[in-house]
Amino acid sequence: MYRAPRGTTDILPDEQVYWSFIRQKAYEISVLYGYRRVDTPAFEDAGLFVRSIGEDTDIVEKETYTFDDRSGDKLTLRPEGTASICRAYIEHGMHTLPQPVRLYYDAAIFRYERPQAGRYRQHHQYGVEALGEGDPALDAEVIDMAWQFYANLGLKGLSPILNSIGCSVCRPTYLNSLMEYYTKHRNAVCSDCRRRLERNPLRLLDCKKPSCVPLTEQAPRSTDHLCPDCSDHFSRLSSYLRLLNLPFVTNHRLVRGLDYYTKTVFEIAPEREESAQATVGAGGRYDDLIEQLGGRPTPGIGFATGIERLILNMKKQKIIVPQSAEPFVFVAHISQQAKDEAMKLASLLRRSGISVIPSLGDRSLKAQLKQANSMGANKAVIIGEDEAKSGTVVLRDMAKGEQNIVPRDVVVETLRKTYHRFVLVENRITCAIMKVG
Numbered sequence: 377m378y379r380a381p382r383g384t385t386d387i388l389p390d391e392q393v394y395w396s397f398i399r400q401k402a403y404e405i406s407v408l409y410g411y412r413r414v415d416t417p418a419f420e421d422a423g424l425f426v427r428s429i430g431e432d433t434d435i436v437e438k439e440t441y442t443f444d445d446r447s448g449d450k451l452t453l454r455p456e457g458t459a460s461i462c463r464a465y466i467e468h469g470m471h472t473l474p475q476p477v478r479l480y481y482d483a484a485i486f487r488y489e490r491p492q493a494g495r496y497r498q499h500h501q502y503g504v505e506a507l508g509e510g511d512p513a514l515d516a517e518v519i520d521m522a523w524q525f526y527a528n529l530g531l532k533g534l535s536p537i538l539n540s541i542g543c544s545v546c547r548p549t550y551l552n553s554l555m556e557y558y559t560k561h562r563n564a565v566c567s568d569c570r571r572r573l574e575r576n577p578l579r580l581l582d583c584k585k586p587s588c589v590p591l592t593e594q595a596p597r598s599t600d601h602l603c604p605d606c607s608d609h610f611s612r613l614s615s616y617l618r619l620l621n622l623p624f625v626t627n628h629r630l631v632r633g634l635d636y637y638t639k640t641v642f643e644i645a646p647e648r649e650e651s652a653q654a655t656v657g658a659g660g661r662y663d664d665l666i667e668q669l670g671g672r673p674t675p676g677i678g679f680a681t682g683i684e685r686l687i688l689n690m691k692k693q694k695i696i697v698p699q700s701a702e703p704f705v706f707v708a709h710i711s712q713q714a715k716d717e718a719m720k721l722a723s724l725l726r727r728s729g730i731s732v733i734p735s736l737g738d739r740s741l742k743a744q745l746k747q748a749n750s751m752g753a754n755k756a757v758i759i760g761e762d763e764a765k766s767g768t769v770v771l772r773d774m775a776k777g778e779q780n781i782v783p784r785d786v787v788v789e790t791l792r793k794t795y796h797r798f799v800l801v802e803n804r805i806t807c808a809i810m811k812v813g
């Protein structure tokens with residue numbers, strides 16, 4: 377028996393209401409803040425992620441799905457979205473567009489992690505990136521957007537946590553003092569942290585091991601080592617956030633697991649939840665990344681949120697999502713001749729924008745209506761031998777159990793009076809129909 381690979385899940389039809397609700401809200405907030413959709417390939421040149429996320433990060437060291445394709449190219453399934461967006465920005469010369477370029481995406485992400493609740497090997501992120509502007513007002517916009525997005529989903533009790541980890545000017549001095557501090561306490565930290573100390577000392581600050589947590593309290597703080605530019609950026613961002621009434625807290629231990637960040641980093645998590653997989657969304661500024669990838673110096677900031685984690689939190693908070701109203705008409709038949717007419721009618725109804733499920737096989741009318749009922753049909757159109765001959769149909773209201781005879785050439789109009797077409801957003805026109813009466 378084959379099963380879905382470990383750490384992946386099938387998103388079954390009953391779950392899809394959450395997905396479409398979240399995607400609808402993501403689309404709405406993106407439009408509201410002026411962001412436009414971009415889709416990039418699910419895999420990229422492996423070097424792109426090594427270069428951007430950093431060689432000494434957990435993601436690159438342990439979590440990427442990397443493979444050689446049949447022509448020997450080394451490729452990686454995207455373990456996050458930012459690097460691909462920056463690559464696309466450079467590749468398509470987006471620096472010629474009015475800056476900042478505001479983009480959003482909704483994509484499957486692949487990380488070889490230890491699966492547990494809220495942590496999967498394939499998850500999905502809705503993310504935004506604003507490229508080409510260094511103003512802290514843009515950082516505030518992105519954090520505000522994340523905050524509004526969660527509010528629009530109905531999520532409560534979230535808290536944005538903020539920090540600044542400086543830039544290439546001030547970070548080296550900070551890293552030195554961090555190394556000095558941790559070298560003194562080398563024997564007290566876990567073996568992972570001892571290993572990280574030489575190569576990526578920032579990571580020691582977010583180690584969750586009981587041996588390491590107390591040491592992080594006394595560790596030097598990045599905000600005490602910021603250069604004037606980073607310090608000014610951080611204080612302006614803080615005052616913009618206060619201006620927008622965003623209830624953020626600063627936490628000097630917040631460093632994030634990707635190396636491309638400069639200045640602002642932030643995470644949004646349910647209050648009082650400490651586990652790493654509680655975080656619903658996170659982001660930050662990456663002012664050197666586009667240049668590191670071969671573009672001109674271009675600042676950027678963004679955030680991403682895991683859709684599965686949103687759903688977990690929405691369920692925990694018992695948020696009711698609107699069930700998608702997808703009424704449909706069941707077309708039943710009695711006899712072979714009637715079945716031909718039923719097929720023609722089903723096709724006509726569908727072409728007229730009315731959702732139809734026709735009965736298949738040759739069961740009794742009772743069995744067909746039982747099926748229509750258990751599927752939740754709103755109406756049934758029944759064609760028997762008499763109706764086939766006389767050009768009529770029986771139109772049955774499934775809830776009330778009432779039925780009447782209608783000429784076949786007016787059934788479409790009759791049904792269209794109770795249902796009307798409804799156009800869904802996002803480039804696709806879906807003929808979902810909504811009941812109005």
Ligand code: HAM
Pocket residue numbers: 455456457458487489494495496497498499500501503504505655656657658659660661677678679680681682683684685
């Ligand atoms: P990240 O913190 O690695 O950041 O991931 C963003 C969000 O994706 C997390 O807050 C979490 O909700 C979700 N997530 C991450 N890993 C998993 C997993 N294994 N299973 C389920 N959900 C997960 C980034 O990826 C950055 N690219 C964010 C960003 C955008 N920074 C700037 N722009």
